[in-house]
Amino acid sequence: MTIELVGEFLGIDTDEGIYRYFRRHYTGWFPALGQVHRTTFARQAANPWKAKELLWRALLASGGVEYDPKVSLVDSFAVPVCSFAKAPRCKGFAGEAAYGHDAMNKGFFYGFRAHLRVCWPGVIVAASLATAAAAARGRGERRLALGRHQLL
Numbered sequence: 001m002t003i004e005l006v007g008e009f010l011g012i013d014t015d016e017g018i019y020r021y022f023r024r025h026y027t028g029w030f031p032a033l034g035q036v037h038r039t040t041f042a043r044q045a046a047n048p049w050k051a052k053e054l055l056w057r058a059l060l061a062s063g064g065v066e067y068d069p070k071v072s073l074v075d076s077f078a079v080p081v082c083s084f085a086k087a088p089r090c091k092g093f094a095g096e097a098a099y100g101h102d103a104m105n106k107g108f109f110y111g112f113r114a115h116l117r118v119c120w121p122g123v124i125v126a127a128s129l130a131t132a133a134a135a136a137r138g139r140g141e142r143r144l145a146l147g148r149h150q151l152l
Helices: 002-009 015-025 031-035 038-046 049-062 084-089 132-136 139-144
Strands: 068-082 098-102 107-120 123-131
Touching: 002 015, 015 031, 015 038, 068 084, 068 098, 068 123, 084 107, 098 132, 107 132, 123 132
Parallel strands: none
Antiparallel strands: 068 107, 098 107, 107 123
């Protein structure tokens, strides 16, 4: 987690970039990194997602990050699990993923929709993943809405 956090702080946005940077400059601090393949590194960096989520929620609850909950934006984006042409044969996420429309790419996809609620000044305060079909019915945005605040 340390490598990932420092890499993001340095502005390195990809797992591959973080891996290359730390393997080149910090093998003395992380000697096993020289023997690990990049895909193994990426998989292991993604594994503690629950710990990262709990850390994120604790940071928001502690007041360590200032944000205005009255000014927020809810948006979503497509998370395809395979290409549209391969969707009928796609075994991953069978029964969970669904077909949906992606307005940004002006086409259809097979997968999920991620929904984010971002408050001023750009702090992500809620996140949700829904099937593409459920997202089309507006369930994802409603999940992120707070009690008395309205979604426009």
